Amino acid sequence: MSATIISYVPDDAEVRDIAIQAKASHLYLIQHKDGGRAVLSPIVPAGFRVLMDPDSERIAKALEVAA
Incomplete structure (x- = not known):
């Protein structure tokens, strides 16, 4: 059995x-x-619940625009 690592998002994160x-x-967020x-x-x-799917095309496009 493998362990699942969960990372907390800091309160002040962008x-x-x-x-x-x-x-x-x-x-996933x-x-x-x-x-x-x-x-x-x-x-x-x-x-x-999923707030952000890493495979989302919408997220990928938003990150391209923001870069």
Whole structure:
């Protein structure tokens, strides 16, 4: 069994920086359905919702425009 590493997103993080990190590392930006902190994870556990999918074409295009 392998461990899943979840990285907490700092409160003062810029959305663009988090999106770049998530895309480069192939991680989802997720949040528990009850709210709380956003985290980066390679999987989406039960009870979490996806805020950003690293494979999203929309995110890729937004990052190109922002660069």
